[in-house]
Amino acid sequence: MESAIMNETPTVKVDNVTFTYERGPLALQEISFEVKKGEILGILGANGVGKTTLCFHLNGIIPTVYTGVEKGSISLCGLDPWETPIIQLASKASMVLQDPESQFTTTNVESELFFGPANLAVDRDEILRRAAWAAKVCGIDGLEERKPKELSGGQKQRVALAAGLTMLPEVLILDEPTSQLDPIGTTEVFDVIKQLANTENMTIIITSHKTDEIARLASKVLVLSEGSVKALGTPREIFSQTELLESVGVNPPAVTVLAARMAKKFPGFQERCDRIGGIPLTVDEAYLLLKDLLDEGFLQVEWKEPPAPPPVSDEIMLESENVTFVYPTRVPVTALRDVNLTIHQGEIVAIVGQNGSGKTTLVKLFLGLLEATQGVTKVEGEDVAELTTGSIAKSIALILQNPDYQLFCISVEKEIEFGLRNLGLPEDEIARRVEQSLEEVDLEVLRDIFPFRLSFGDRRKVAAAAGIAMDPEILILDEPTTAQDYRGRHVLCQIATRMREKGKTIVMISHDMDLVAQYADRLVVMAEGRILADGPKREIFGMHEVMDKAFMKPPQITQLSQKLESYGIKKNLVTVDEMFACFKTGGA
């Protein structure tokens, strides 16, 4: 009975909200939407369109922590966030922030889970019960005693989610809750979210760039662009508008893009989609649709060989021979075990694997930041152990996950000059290289701006420009996708691809399979400090055992191509283009 009443009054109602930050730009413009109890609302949009601002509105961070000028009204479980003290709201709405590092308020996992409910003076036994439940649901049971620094990024993110759950809120607001998780971990967390909505009747509002997961789970999707609502509807309604989404910097699931393109090319395809309830959003839906169409003879497969990766030269750029590395901490941690890897000039190699599998450690060895406990690492044939880090920096540039670790100058230009001055180059050469790298990343207009005032995406570009300016032979991208939107994650990779065309060698560390599939030629899969597999990407994606062990999941298109193997898809395809090219109308 109660739920019937609740279904009529929405749990969250945002009515015509416009918001401007104090001394800042217009952040939100005439936003209106409703979320009912037990629903999942997915908020999509490029970086900087106001997703986080919108989340801050719902749990009272605005106006308590950040202030500004507000119009319109918000109601959350019958409360007005602008009138209710934040601490009262906190028991109704709990928010999990983007950066798992900075929201760790206490010194270990257990106390982190206790923190919220203890503040609300919940009974001790009840808190213990909730903490145990939340830890189990989020898959962090057994880690209770760990300190934040003993957790991987993905584990911290799970802790943050669990800490939000112990508040037992009616509304759970999640801002990018899976940005640092591997593909399997992401799916697990989204399954937890789905389960919470279904069994606990929690209302969930989630922002994410992982559209295939949103498509799978959300009951409603809201698309934001420049602070205003571009579209609002069911996932199928929203994702069928692939062109609109791409214009606002959101990528629909790959299979949806494929279907949309096929609907344009093959008359009658759209009707077939409508007959099964709309455009396919998941691999299974797409497979069933295509299978029917192929069986009927509506479509035919005409195998087109995907482009082969460009030939690789014999020159070895990076090499590790039987490398073992042990972190000399109080309890020594073996991060790499007997790693053998050779990277040739002109390759784009992606090192993939779960957090803590040793990817970053391996890269640090090449950079000379760490010294191998056993074995030899070589850069361009020279033993790293004998070289100064300063001189290795001439050969290898590293573009970090978090640009804030390196930006410190008062202007973008000065920032790029810093590394060049460290190399001791003459002034005219410095000026020339600054110009060139600014052009490369398309930041010429922002050259005099203080880097900290730029958006996260632009800060990363500055860091990239600073790396490119060093004119390295090898470019290493560390997690180029973290906290990046659809466009942002491609920008860095496109820069890398252009560098490769100039004969440079690219190494990227990532667990974004779509990106890896699109840009890399070769995959190196790591788990627990070992290399599990190393080879051309299409072959690796076919090794199910290896993928499972490394908590990886092939991209949607690859999964689809594996399912369609019996219809004549001979190899693992990785991009929509490749797949699209293989279909033609049947009957002819």
Add this chain to the structure above:
Amino acid sequence: MAFEYVKKDTPLDRMSPLVKLLLMSLALILVIQCTKIEHISILLIWIIFGSLWWLVGKVELSSLGFILKLLSMLFVFLFVVQGLTYRFGDTTVILQLINFPFFDDHGNVVVNYGEVTVGGMMYGLLVMLRVIAVVSVIPIFTMTSPMTKISGALTKIHVPPKIIFMFITAMRFVPLVQESMDAIIEAQKTRGFDIDAANMYQKFRRAYVPIITPLLLLMFRRAMDLEVAINARAFGAREDITNMEDLSFKARDYLGIIIIVGIFSLMMYLMYFETTSITWRYLSIIVSTILTVMNGFIVTTGLDVILQNLNQFLLSLPVLNWIGGFLNQNLLLGYGAIIAALLIVYVVYKLIRRTTRKKKRVKR
């Protein structure tokens, strides 16, 4: 971090942090009262007592070593300053560094601040022991008490939650700053900025800017995020927050208090009511016995003659006679050149180690 809590199943681990807090505060009260050279004996007893806690708590000795290493420069400074300025107790001059006399109206020398005296050195020792007596109990508190218990205990004695949170945040931020700093140094190294290769002057002049600036900016941002995070989790909603730790006093806690208070009372008794300074007398007897035995050993084996001859020989060497001659005065007479030689050997050893450290070469 040298002072972080590591779970070990020791009685100290299970003891209430309040007991350890009591130990810390009593240590502080004790050293404030130790102002006379005779109190060296009392401080030594306290330090021995403190090290027993270390044994019970299985705290790593390396962390004490870490503290002492940090403080070593301070200790040297204390010895020199006190040696030169403290003018009570035994005024025997060990070494006259410079001649810096003060005269009274009649032109008589009242005091010479260029002289290091035995009394001054002993006072330096006293100050050093005072520092050690307090510092050595800090790891007992921090390394055997988890943060959750500390905050629970503070809540129990009605410290306001906001102050406790400030304390916890500080503890949380220390490793965070350390980690961020390491990450920043690594990031700047990959840009050809080699802080390890820079010399002292370069480091001071410009090297720290690329590290400190991003660190500060990053920490400001973190602090802002933390404010959002604690607000989102109802921090400060109520005064009576739930205490998750069981902090009721157990038998071992009472035992701990009895031992601590007992030892402290004993110290107080020795300081104020035991007028014959019995501990100081015993310490003097022990030290002088050791010295007599050593002296006897040296004389009977004829080592003193050998050393004296060695000293004379060193004094005749061209460079050594200059430094050795200077040190060869007052109490050091007869051994000054040996000390000078040892000093020189030490400095040379340090220099050699610095230059022979594996030099990395520049690529290509």
